[in-house]
Each structure stands twice: as C-alpha cells, then as structure tokens.
Amino acid sequence: MGSGQWKPTEVLFKNALVYRRQGDPSEDPFVRADLLVEGNRVRRIAYRPERFDLPCDGPGRVVIEGSNLALVPGFVDAHTHLLQTFGRGLMDGLPLTPWLRLIWDYKLSWDGYYYSTLLGALEALASGTTCVSEMITECAHPDAVVQALVDSGLRASVGLAIADYMEGENTPARATDAALKLAEDFVTAWDCRSDGGGSGAGKSRVDKPGAKSDGNPYSKSDLGGRLLARIAPVGLPACTKELLQGAVELSGAYGVGIHIHACEGRAETESSFARFGKSEIEVLDECEVLSPGTQLVHVVWVDDHDIDLIARSGSSVVQCPSSNVRLLDGVTPVVKMQKAGIPVALGGDGAASSGAYDMLVEGRFAAMLQRLTMGDASVLSPHDVMDMLTRNGARAAGWVDLGDLSEGCLADLVGFNVDSPRLAATDCHALLSNIIFAASTRDIELVMVDGKIVVSRGNHTALNVGDVVERAREVLRRERIPRSQVWRGSGA
Structure with a gap:
C-alpha cells in the first residue's frame, strides 16, 4: 500500500x-x-x-x-467482533449458551486474527460503516486486530475484553489484577487522541503475511486520530465486582469509556440474581459502571426499574437485532428506552452470530422488530433509525464531533x-x-x-479486495475453528 x-x-x-x-x-x-x-x-x-x-x-x-x-x-457500528469473521457460517443453529461455548474456543494465529478482522472491516466499509466499536475477545494477538483496523481505513474505538470469573469454576479465568493490567497496557499502547495526520500508510500488514509485532508499530501521527481505546469488561457473567470497580477506576484515570455486554440472555440474568440477589443493571449501578461514558450492549432482559437506572446514569445502549434474534436472546425494548431518554445505537456484533456487517440491514431490521413487538407501525421513524446509525452510535463509541454533517x-x-x-x-x-x-x-x-x-x-x-480475500482463504485453511454440528451431520 x-x-x-x-x-x-x-x-x-x-x-x-x-x-x-x-x-x-x-x-x-x-x-x-x-x-x-x-x-x-x-x-x-x-x-x-x-x-x-x-x-x-x-x-x-x-x-x-x-x-x-x-x-x-457515516454509519457507526457501536458493537462489533470483527475478529470473529472467520467463524461466519460455522456456528449456525445454536442459541446463546451453546454458541458461547464454541466462541470461547475460537483461537487463531496472528495471521488468522489479522485477516479475519480485515475481511470484516472491508465488508463494513463497503456497506457505509465508517466507524466501529470493536471488542477484542479472548485473543492472543490483539495487535493483529488493531493493525487490520488501521490498514482498512476505518475509524475505530477498540477495547480488549477482560474477565476474572467463570461460572461453576472454583478458580477465576484470570486473576483480577492481571486482567486489569492487560486493559491498562492496551489503553496506553493504542489510545490515540491526536488531531489530523496520516493513517499508518506504508506499514500495512497486507503485504507481509506472517509478520509479527510485539507492540504498536504506529506513531500517533500515523494513526491520525482514528483510534480510541475503551475499557472492556466482558460482562457481569464473566466478571467479579472487584474487576468492574477496577475497570471504573481505569476509565477515570485514562479518560476513556467502558464497553460491556449486559443483560443479553435469560440465563445470564438469572445468574445475576443467583450470585448477587440483584439484576445485572443493579449490580453495574452499584459498581458505578453506569455513566455517560458507558456503552451497554444488548440489554434485552431488563425491567422498568433497570431502564430508569440506565436513563438516570446517562449510559448508552447498543442493540444488536440480528445477533439477538439468531441466538434467541430476545428483543431490546428500544421504544421504552427512547421514551426514557436513553440514546440507543446499533451494533452488528460478530459475523459468527449476526451473519453480516451491514448497518442498513441492522437499522431496518431493528425498526421492523420494534413495530412488530409493539404492534405499532409508526414507531422508530426513518429519522430515529438514522440517529441510531450515526449520532447515537458516535456517542456510544466515545467520539465527539462525529455522527453529523455540520x-x-x-x-x-x-x-x-x-x-x-x-x-x-x-x-x-x-x-x-x-x-x-x-x-x-x-x-x-x-x-x-x-x-x-x-x-x-x-x-x-487503497487495497485490492480480491487479493485480500485470496490470502484470507489461504490463512483460513490453516486455522482450526470450532463448528456447530447442527445441519452438518456427524461426519461434518
């Protein structure tokens, strides 16, 4: 390039x-x-x-x-897992809980994460998405993900997902202090607040398959202000209160927002009551996670009290309609949230769950779902959907002066x-x-x-998409990706 x-x-x-x-x-x-x-x-x-x-x-x-x-x-995809693009079509036919068991075993090489992310980024750009909020989950090579985002030309908010709790296990998935240190190191390496400048030209990994990096090869002037970091605790089912409180402290210390899954499935909601005697939103509020700089993703299983807590905190909600329907999570109560004054954005989630990165598809599906569930064809006007695709998404992802043409x-x-x-x-x-x-x-x-x-x-x-696809296929053939056996038969 x-x-x-x-x-x-x-x-x-x-x-x-x-x-x-x-x-x-x-x-x-x-x-x-x-x-x-x-x-x-x-x-x-x-x-x-x-x-x-x-x-x-x-x-x-x-x-x-x-x-x-x-x-x-430009459209803002306010919650993505572009690194999961190689999993597209391999985990179909499953509801949330068994799907999660597969995705936690989704492990790739450096090249795998790079090309998986780059494919998703190019798809997103072609459909009008100019900014994504990427949560990097269970990834040994987060620098590969970030470099793919930079090379694609996208604007991005990026958070390295952290966790310290595993349901049913006697030992945490990772020590709390170690998880917080990972998040802090990621923020210091990648958060870029400079205004203007270049965009990493000349350092593209597209021309160097197999290349490795031990850190951030880009200067802040290279990144040109297109990259913001987030603190990204996975969600209450995978976090202790101590981790959440530590995430809030890091958020305040570095002036970055929080990106977290919340209230996605019935089982996760029931787990919160079993562990804490409270809803997920009540626990997040108690840990001071709820704030104007927080993006809460999914937020399907909530009641009126939860919605009131979110509204009073100033947090944003990111609904992921395609993913939530495919995984049988349910439907985010967007109309109720709108009436409460909550800014609601849209997310494509990961291609392994939603199928595609196309925010126009997400926007129209979101509107039709709300009209069907509310029994009211007038809810979510085209203006409302455009707001969710643009200014609300920019706010959720932590961007100022974005999401408008002024x-x-x-x-x-x-x-x-x-x-x-x-x-x-x-x-x-x-x-x-x-x-x-x-x-x-x-x-x-x-x-x-x-x-x-x-x-x-x-x-x-700047990139030959055909060449990228060809190289991505070569890399994909070498990866071992978990697969659902639904619709495949025992010999698949």
Missing part, C-alpha cells in the same frame, strides 16, 4: 443533497448544498441559494459533482446514488425512508473516512 494513497485531500462536493437533522420532523431532511472538506473536517456547507467555488487545480484538491448524490453521516465535524460520510431505482424519489422525506428501508450496498457511490475517500463505486481505494 503506497503512502500517497492515504494522503488527506481537500474535497468539494458541489450541489449535493446533504442530510440535515432537523428539530422539526416536518422540515426537509435533505437540502441542496456545496460541502467542503479540508483535511479531516467538514469546513463549510453552503446551502442553496448560497454557493462557493474552489479551483479545480492544486495538489490534493478534488471537486465532485454531487447532483446525483445524497450525503449522509461545519467543524469529522469528515466521515456516505454518498448514495439517487439515480438508483431504489432511491428514485422527488420527495426528501421519501428519499430518507428509501435509504433506510430500501437501499443496499449497490447504491453507495462513495465512503469517506477522516476526509479520505476509502471506497469509490464499490472498490476500496
């Missing part, structure tokens, strides 16, 4: 339909405008009839005619081709609804992350 391919550019989108979130839902969600990106920020938006010109000549300067483009903020915000955006048969509309409200409920990856003209166009007409601008 050549270093020039990631160089920041100055981009002017002329006469595009720019998404503008209005307080009044009756106002048009798209407005014709010129939008200027300088470096990694949206610097100016001139709404019609105002306009401005930028000369076409000059190094690193691009002018894009946007009359056929609808620009929306002057000064980070330049992560997706351009949809409005000349597509699925998006042919003369009404801007219909256009938004069509993007949420009808659009597909084929309708995406471009994807920009941090001011750089990383996907153009379905093609990654």
